[in-house]
Amino acid sequence: MKADKEIKKKRMRLSLPPEEYMHSGHLACQGCGATLAMRYALKALGPRTALSIPACCWSVIDGPFPYSSLSIPIFHCAFETAAVSAAGLKAGLEMVGDKETTVVAWAGDGGTFDIGIQALSGVAERNDNIIYVCYDNEAYMNTGIQRSSATPYGAWTTTTPVKHYKNRPKKDIDAIMAAHRIPYLATANISYPEDLYRKVRKAKDIKGTRFIHIYTPCPTGWKTRPEDTIKLGKLAVQTCIFPLYEVEDGSTWKINIKPRDKKPVKDYLRLQGRFRHLNEEAISFIQEEVDKKWARLLKYEEVSPL
Amino acid sequence: MRKVIMGNHALSYGAMLSRVQVIAAYPITPQTQVVELLSEMCADKVLDAQFIKVESEHSAMAACLGASLAGARTFTATSAQGLALMHELLHWASGGRLPVVLGNINRAMAPGWSIWSDQNDSLSQRDTGWVQFYCGSNQEVLDSVIQAFKVAEKLHIPAMIILDAFSLSHTYEVVEVPEQEKVDEYLPPFQPKFRLTPDDPHAFGGLTSPDHYLELRYKLQKDMEKAPALIEETGQEFQELFGRKLGLVDPYQCDDAEIILVTSGTAGYTACVAVDHFRQQGLKVGNLRIRTFRPFPFEIVRDILSQAKKVAVVDRNISYGHHGIFYQEIKSALYGHSPVPVFGYITGLGGRDITLDTFRQIIEETQKNDAPSERISWIGVKK
Numbered sequence: 001m002k003a004d005k006e007i008k009k010k011r012m013r014l015s016l017p018p019e020e021y022m023h024s025g026h027l028a029c030q031g032c033g034a035t036l037a038m039r040y041a042l043k044a045l046g047p048r049t050a051l052s053i054p055a056c057c058w059s060v061i062d063g064p065f066p067y068s069s070l071s072i073p074i075f076h077c078a079f080e081t082a083a084v085s086a087a088g089l090k091a092g093l094e095m096v097g098d099k100e101t102t103v104v105a106w107a108g109d110g111g112t113f114d115i116g117i118q119a120l121s122g123v124a125e126r127n128d129n130i131i132y133v134c135y136d137n138e139a140y141m142n143t144g145i146q147r148s149s150a151t152p153y154g155a156w157t158t159t160t161p162v163k164h165y166k167n168r169p170k171k172d173i174d175a176i177m178a179a180h181r182i183p184y185l186a187t188a189n190i191s192y193p194e195d196l197y198r199k200v201r202k203a204k205d206i207k208g209t210r211f212i213h214i215y216t217p218c219p220t221g222w223k224t225r226p227e228d229t230i231k232l233g234k235l236a237v238q239t240c241i242f243p244l245y246e247v248e249d250g251s252t253w254k255i256n257i258k259p260r261d262k263k264p265v266k267d268y269l270r271l272q273g274r275f276r277h278l279n280e281e282a283i284s285f286i287q288e289e290v291d292k293k294w295a296r297l298l299k300y301e302e303v304s305p306l
Numbered sequence: 307m308r309k310v311i312m313g314n315h316a317l318s319y320g321a322m323l324s325r326v327q328v329i330a331a332y333p334i335t336p337q338t339q340v341v342e343l344l345s346e347m348c349a350d351k352v353l354d355a356q357f358i359k360v361e362s363e364h365s366a367m368a369a370c371l372g373a374s375l376a377g378a379r380t381f382t383a384t385s386a387q388g389l390a391l392m393h394e395l396l397h398w399a400s401g402g403r404l405p406v407v408l409g410n411i412n413r414a415m416a417p418g419w420s421i422w423s424d425q426n427d428s429l430s431q432r433d434t435g436w437v438q439f440y441c442g443s444n445q446e447v448l449d450s451v452i453q454a455f456k457v458a459e460k461l462h463i464p465a466m467i468i469l470d471a472f473s474l475s476h477t478y479e480v481v482e483v484p485e486q487e488k489v490d491e492y493l494p495p496f497q498p499k500f501r502l503t504p505d506d507p508h509a510f511g512g513l514t515s516p517d518h519y520l521e522l523r524y525k526l527q528k529d530m531e532k533a534p535a536l537i538e539e540t541g542q543e544f545q546e547l548f549g550r551k552l553g554l555v556d557p558y559q560c561d562d563a564e565i566i567l568v569t570s571g572t573a574g575y576t577a578c579v580a581v582d583h584f585r586q587q588g589l590k591v592g593n594l595r596i597r598t599f600r601p602f603p604f605e606i607v608r609d610i611l612s613q614a615k616k617v618a619v620v621d622r623n624i625s626y627g628h629h630g631i632f633y634q635e636i637k638s639a640l641y642g643h644s645p646v647p648v649f650g651y652i653t654g655l656g657g658r659d660i661t662l663d664t665f666r667q668i669i670e671e672t673q674k675n676d677a678p679s680e681r682i683s684w685i686g687v688k689k
Binding site for chain 2: 047048049050052059060062063064065066067068070071072073074075076077078080081084085086087088089090091092093094095096098101118119121122125126128
């Protein structure tokens with residue numbers, strides 16, 4: 001008896017539930033952030049969940065017909081329809097007597113920031129009862145690394161070659177979604193799984209349109225080492241390039257992590273082949289822009305609720 | 307109960323009596339009254355359905371597909387540009403084997419902007435794998451919605467009910483609105499062969515390799531081939547319960563006809579007036595109104611048309627660089643089966659009225675010439 005107690009004491013406490021709804025055999029690249037995002041999110045969502053997945057890496061990662069690496073149902077829908085396909089699915093399930101299932105649209109940045117923004121805006125304005133997750137790897141990775149409006153300033157992609165790297169900032173999708181005054185919005189990051197889990201779990205219990213924007217590194221498209229995926233996620237938060245925060249009802253901002261010593265963006269950029277061409281001047285410009293955006297975010301929190 | 311209603315409301319009553327569960331729609335002239343009445347029915351709880359007021363027709367169809375995959379009976383309505391915007395998802399509906407029913411009000415495509423009738427919108431969707439019914443009266447519109455759900459759900463293939471802008475959509479006619487109990491007897495609740503549920507999780511519509519895709523499309527065509535018999539059978543059943551016939555085609559005075567007109571939509575009824583008129587003058591004319599365009603009713607069309615000396619196809623549509631679309635279809639149906647000469651006429655595009663005089667010109671030209679010209683015969687073009 002005494003020995004048992006000692007063993008219990010020494011056992012590490014799990015910070016996430018051990019249940020898995022994503023399984024081996026999927027088709028992701030090594031070091032893929034999008035796979036971690038799904039694995040953690042499903043731990044929070046549980047088995048009574050249904051997904052709509054538009055064209056994106058995940059429409060391939062899950063596996064070809066007749067296979068699936070997830071143990072929850074998936075509606076593979078058209079590229080621009082993730083949000084409204086989920087809303088239709090939710091309405092249909094309710095009308096056949098299933099009021100319990102959480103319906104989640106699971107889309108990449110192209111399907112969210114670009115081609116899917118109309119349907120997403122429609123769903124958010126109506127406050128349709130779904131969770132929308134955007135896993136953001138900052139370009140059209142599934143088609144071979146073309147720029148999207150989520151691609152950050154300065155990045156190389158196959159359609160923004162080094163000589164003409166992307167010269168416009170990343171679209172602020174979170175501000176757009178907050179402006180819809182949806183009940184809940186959060187940014188999350190695969191390098192902070194407990195924070196990600198907590199946010200998805202919280203979203204699950206809220207009614208209406210909930211939006212979760214997950215930062216997911218892509219070694220293939222970013223020209224990074226697969227083993228640096230977690231490190232990049234940490235750096236994205238420590239440099240304030242991708243801050244972690246929540247917005248409730250489009251009026252109350254709450255920043256979850258405020259780095260004590262903000263790291264320079266250079267630390268983040270230098271690990272990635274897609275930024276390798278940037279000179280000092282370009283890097284200082286990026287630093288200034290990140291600083292401005294961070295200062296603005298702090299102000300939003302300060303004056304909350306708006 | 308008899309009611310005097312417009313064609314658009316006939317669609318709404320058809321959907322209501324079919325007990326649709328999810329409606330997603332976006333407004334477009336001349337479709338608006340369909341969804342106005344349905345949203346009222348939902349708000350007043352006359353109809354137990356969810357109405358998703360989407361921000362585009364593309365989203366309307368996407369929402370319908372999600373709802374249908376969950377196992378709900380699903381309806382939408384649109385017209386012209388809206389149908390064109392749905393195009394991608396029309397393929398998704400048939401490929402996903404989701405039996406959505408859609409009301410389309412035939413309206414000419416822009417530019418120039420037109421809100422008036424022609425068939426190029428729906429005929430552009432010919433190859434999307436939908437059953438297409440072209441209606442000639444408000445009664446037929448209402449009845450067709452109910453029959454369409456029965457056919458669509460049995461085959462897991464979506465169906466489109468098509469009616470002319472204004473000459474049907476906004477025209478009031480006396481319509482027998484059947485009793486709910488009788489409709490329930492005819493159309494039981496939707497029992498899908500598969501549906502999305504966490505109780506039995508599957509991935510629907512995922513990446514399909516060349517090893518499987520061909521078979522999926524083969525099965526779709528095989529099921530589409532079952533539709534003509536099913537439409538006849540469910541039409542017969544409908545007649546037994548409600549006293550009105552719903553067949554693949556609607557022949558009028560064809561048995562002894564020397565010239566048979568081939569028509570669709572409301573022009574099909576104007577054609578009957580023309581038939582009576584010419585018969586009074588001693589010319590044996592008949593009219594074959596095509597109700598089901600997809601699947602194409604090859605057999606019955608061949609049987610009827612091969613008896614005639616001449617066939618005159620009237621198209622309110624055009625495939626640029628070819629000919630009228632019904633004309634092509636009729637010729638292909640008769641090829642190798644009957645030597646009857648087929649004359650093709652294009653008229654009425656963009657809502658130009660198709661009148662008794664239009665048919666007079668068509669019949670006279672067909673009568674005058676021994677063989678059809680290679681060139682399209684246009685009726686009513688101002689030169």
